[in-house]
Amino acid sequence: MIIRKKFENVNIGDFGFRTLAFCDWSELQKTRRELLKDHTCPKIFSTKFQQLDTFINEETNHMLHLISTFHNKPVAFKPFLLHTLNQGYSVDFMPWMLPFYRRHFNQFHKWTKYIRNFMAPIVNERYCTWKPGKKNYDYIDTLIRTIRRKEDKEINLEIAMFSLEDVIGGHSAIANFLMKVFAYIAVRPEIQMRIREEIKSVTKEMRNVRLTDRRSMPFTEAVILETIRLIASPIVPHVASQDSSIAGYKIRKGTLIFLNNYELNYSPELWENPEEFYPERFLIDGYLVKPDHFFPFSSGRRSCIGYKMVQLLSFSIVSLTLQKFQIKPVEGCSYEVPVGNLALSYDTFKFQFIP
Numbered sequence: 001m002i003i004r005k006k007f008e009n010v011n012i013g014d015f016g017f018r019t020l021a022f023c024d025w026s027e028l029q030k031t032r033r034e035l036l037k038d039h040t041c042p043k044i045f046s047t048k049f050q051q052l053d054t055f056i057n058e059e060t061n062h063m064l065h066l067i068s069t070f071h072n073k074p075v076a077f078k079p080f081l082l083h084t085l086n087q088g089y090s091v092d093f094m095p096w097m098l099p100f101y102r103r104h105f106n107q108f109h110k111w112t113k114y115i116r117n118f119m120a121p122i123v124n125e126r127y128c129t130w131k132p133g134k135k136n137y138d139y140i141d142t143l144i145r146t147i148r149r150k151e152d153k154e155i156n157l158e159i160a161m162f163s164l165e166d167v168i169g170g171h172s173a174i175a176n177f178l179m180k181v182f183a184y185i186a187v188r189p190e191i192q193m194r195i196r197e198e199i200k201s202v203t204k205e206m207r208n209v210r211l212t213d214r215r216s217m218p219f220t221e222a223v224i225l226e227t228i229r230l231i232a233s234p235i236v237p238h239v240a241s242q243d244s245s246i247a248g249y250k251i252r253k254g255t256l257i258f259l260n261n262y263e264l265n266y267s268p269e270l271w272e273n274p275e276e277f278y279p280e281r282f283l284i285d286g287y288l289v290k291p292d293h294f295f296p297f298s299s300g301r302r303s304c305i306g307y308k309m310v311q312l313l314s315f316s317i318v319s320l321t322l323q324k325f326q327i328k329p330v331e332g333c334s335y336e337v338p339v340g341n342l343a344l345s346y347d348t349f350k351f352q353f354i355p
């Protein structure tokens, strides 16, 4: 069995290490996961699913409207999706490198304070005005209800703030991921054309793409999976919770374990031409198929809790954008997507959006 390394033991203060991803396993973390799961994995046709669909449509259309005001000029797209904090430095995974990152962490501290100052009044206001019987509209409601009804003695306002920051971190991950999808397809017009064909076949050019169209657009889904494979997101280090062995190697309890997602996603023994961007590898007879050795969000009880959000949001934003625009590379820009990196810099990849 594998648990998470206790990162708080390495004394790196409050730089996000009370977030779910870096906490050891406990009853508290289990509850935090349960509370969040309700919101990040909405069941198809449920009210939350419908809400999400409406919300993505409204937000994406607003963003696309702003982009149309650039009139085919190159657009630095990332600020439209999100600003980001996490740049995917080695210290994120090897905390003993902290002394080399002092300056960066001071800056990081300022940004986390900025986010906290932005969120605190919103959460406080919702906390003070909460009334029994209030419907759980969003994740903040869920957290506040848990605290006010004392459903879990360990969850308090401070933990709630950290729990919300998990989601902010996750959304930054999606924005970065989307930039990478756009970088791959900007230089592959034939892929865009195939996605657009799927869009036309489901919408008949009469309406916007909806989340429920996902199942009828396997090629678009395959493009998203192929990007997830190629970016080979690093997996948070784990720790063996008991003596064990892997392939004959003894693993002592307490050993720090890194799962090599790069090897899983790029091994020539597992994939044909692994370096190539080839979404068709996820399709058999037109149906989407995920090989058993593909688990980009890890697996087990510490797996990524936002994986469904990644799939739903990426699908909608990519298809809604391609429904309105062709994405073109800007002359002189490189579209090489970095591998094994979490976040791209603020001014990365510019695109032209041609109606």
Ligand code: HEM
Binding pocket: 004, 020, 021, 022, 033, 040, 166, 167, 169, 170, 171, 173, 174, 177, 233, 234, 235, 236, 237, 296, 297, 298, 299, 301, 302, 303, 304, 305, 306, 307, 309, 310
């Ligand atoms: C492309 C985007 C994303 C990728 C590639 C990704 C990948 C991962 C991976 C590999 C892990 C580590 C799993 C493990 O150690 O076993 C993880 C953990 C986690 N992810 Fe994501 N993730 C993404 C987006 C998100 C989003 C959108 C959210 C939230 C809405 C999120 C929330 C989390 C949380 C809370 C954990 C820690 C879970 C735990 O330790 O219990 N992620 N993610």
